Amino acid sequence: MPERVARRTWPVHAVLVVGALVMVAPLVWEFLTSVKSFGESVRVPPTILPGTWDWSNYTKVFHSIPFGEQLLNTVLMTAGRTAGQLLLCSMAAYAFARLAFPGRDVIFMLFLSVLMVPSQLFLIPQYQIMQELGWLNSLQALIVPGVFSAFGTFLLRQFFLSLPKDLEEAAGLDGANPLRIYWHIMLPLARPGLVALGILTVLWSWNDLMWPLVVNNDPEQMTLSAGLATLKGEHFTDYPVLMAGSLLATLPVIVVFIVMQRRVLEGIAFTGSKG
Amino acid sequence: MTTLEExxxxxxxxxxxxxxxxxxxxxxxxxxxxxxxxxxxxxxxxFYIWPVFQTLYYSFTEWGAFGGHTWIGAENYVKLVSDPEVSGALKNTLLYAALVLLGVPISLVLAALINTPGLRGAAVYRVLYFLPVVTMPAAVGMVWRWLYNGDIGLINHVLSLVGIEGHHWVADPRFALYATAVVGIWMTVGYNMVIFAAGLKGIPKDLYEAAELDGAGPVRQFFSITLPMLSPTAFFVTVLTSIGALQVFDVIYLMLGSNSAALRNPAIDENQTIVFLFFERAFVDNDKGYAAAIAFVLLLVILLLTIVQFRAQKRWVHYA
Structure with a gap:
């Protein structure tokens, strides 16, 4: 039986391996370039494996751009947005899923309508708010608009709706107010949903490009995404160093993804099934 | 938990x-x-609802060099209709979206293949195909520009080995948008594959067992069971991918953009998309009134195409 399965699945493997090579090859090439000397990286024809493994590009990154500051900005932005969204979205989602109050459905539709609008329609006024608050080139500018989320509210509301009601009803009869029910009962039960939203927010925040690009143009206040994008090899054409920087910048999310792959993929699939 | 007893x-x-x-x-x-x-x-x-109305108001204003703005009625929209830059960007955007949609059937087939019963290493494939989704776009743009480089890029080198002469893929207006769309597909295939895979799990197994008893092979099963049963997921993925592709910015900015006028990519003017144009008008030229009008054109295009897709779904989507 296993032999029959193996014989039947080898064409499938053949296709999937070719596809996987296409998916991974650019990233492997990025790595190989990052450990070549500049001279070798521009050689024609290109060498596949580096003649000498030049790891110094990884230290050069820190001298070429304020990599350390940008890494810190990226970490703080990602952490701030994720923590904010988890708290604010779960609160709103709990109210939409479980509490009765006038206008609830209308307000929920209003939340949903935000999801339908392309983000370019928010961008100019958001930028102006930052400008008027004097927040351009600041950490707040990177974080604050990103802690509010219609998507997160929608996702968690769907999750809360799928939870059984008995525990909170029992607690309610016991005199617990909604705040305690939310904090002590709903949040622990909603952990898988919170983890899914948290991971998605981390991935999206870390890689976010347009907003950081717009609000923070001082290199010390940039995120890695914007910092690398503005380098893009113009006055700075040392590609091996750029590749090293890119890989370092993207490594944390790749590690998070590989460690939590099941959660990530479940989260994506969950958002898909709720559309 | 003590509350339970009470x-x-x-x-x-x-x-x-x-x-x-x-x-x-x-x-x-x-x-x-x-x-x-x-x-x-x-x-x-x-930060989201009020700004839409604010942007609508701005779309009827003109911005001065020092930040003030004056009401000019529908002038931006009048100008926009006959602006070759806008119509060009619109055309590029639609072409880009159409090209990226070619990735949807690819993700469906990949999901079906990975879902093959008894396939070993499915989890590994899933992770590998998903890697481009989590990779930072700035890093993606960096390496693909390098791969596409006309003189020293790996792609042209490989092509030369089989006797094909390469081009300056991202600097040549004839190819830049196609080259970018390839990256767009590369970045989204894994994401859509995961959504399709979740849809596949929802198809009852006995359908396949019955088909097997009737002597239907895997290809026949794919077309008679998988495809129709998956059509609602395919519809969802198509709509979401279109909406995302119509708003493309990152890969265009990263692969075709440049930060100084002196090094401007010769391909960008003929290959820019609507959001790239919006970005340049709003934040490079500080022509925020015109940019706001462009943003509303984008909203209109997205709405129209989504409505068309919802209308058309009756012809091909089967809801069980």
Whole structure:
């Protein structure tokens, strides 16, 4: 039986391996370039494996751009947005899923309508708010608009709706107010949903490009995404160093993804099934 | 968890609670409800809902060099209709979206293949195909520009090995958008594959067993069972991919953009998309009024195409 399965699945493997090579090859090439000397990286024809493994590009990154500051900005932005969204979205989602109050459905539709609008329609006024608050080139500018989320509210509301009601009803009869029910009962039960939203927010925040690009143009206040994008090899054409920087910048999310792959993929699939 | 035991005691109390008490309870629940949605709700109002109206107002204004703006009526929209830059960007955007949609059938087939019963290493494939989704776009743009480089890029080198002469893929207006769309597909295939895979799990196994008994092979099963049963997922993926592709910015900016006029990519003017144009007008030229009007054109295009897709779904989507 296993032999029959193996014989039947080898064409499938053949296709999937070719596809996987296409998916991974650019990233492997990025790595190989990052450990070549500049001279070798521009050689024609290109060498596949580096003649000498030049790891110094990884230290050069820190001298070429304020990599350390940008890494810190990226970490703080990602952490701030994720923590904010988890708290604010779960609160709103709990109210939409479980509490009765006038206008609830209308307000929920209003939340949903935000999801339908392309983000370019928010961008100019958001930028102006930052400008008027004097927040351009600041950490707040990177974080604050990103802690509010219609998507997160929608996702968690769907999750809360799928939870059984008995525990909170029992607690309610016991005199617990909604705040305690939310904090002590709903949040622990909603952990898988919170983890899914948290991971998605981390991935999206870390890689976010347009907003950081717009609000923070001082290199010390940039995120890695914007910092690398503005380098893009113009006055700075040392590609091996750029590749090293890119890989370092993207490594944390790749590690998070590989460690939590099941959660990530479940989260994506969950958002898909709720559309 | 101790509360569980007290349920039977507490339950009758509620039954005897009088009307005024219940009303008060309901009022209190209202207040709690508003309190819970207020932080997120007010934030969305300030940063997302109100800005849409603000942007609408700006689309009827002209911006001066020093930040002030004056009402000019529908002038931006009039100008926009006959602006070759806008119509060019619109055409590029639609072409880009159409090209990226070619990735949807690819993701479906990949999902079906990975879902093959008894396939070993499915989890590894899933991770590998998903890697481009989590990779930072700035890093993606960097390496693909390098791969596409006309003189020293790996792609042209490989092509030369098989006797094909390469081009300056991202600097040549004839190819730049196609080259970018390839990256767009590369970045989204894994994401859509995961959504399709979840859809596949929802197809009852006995359908396949019955088909097997009837002597249907895997290809036949794919077309007669998988495809129709998956059509709602395919519809969802198509709509979402189109909406995302119509708003493409990252890969265009990263692969075709440049930060100084002196090094401007010769391909960008003929290959820019609508959001790239919006970005340049709003934040490079500070022509925010015109940019706002462009943003509303994008909204209109997205709405129209989504409506068309919803209309067309009756022809090909089968809801069980």
């Amino acid at each position: 349920v039977p005691v507490a339950a009758p109390q509620r039954a005897v609670a009088g009307r005024p008490a219940r009303k008060r309870l309901r009022r209190r629940e209202w207040l709690w409800g508003f309190a819970f949605i207020a932080p997120n709700g007010l934030g969305l109002l300030a």
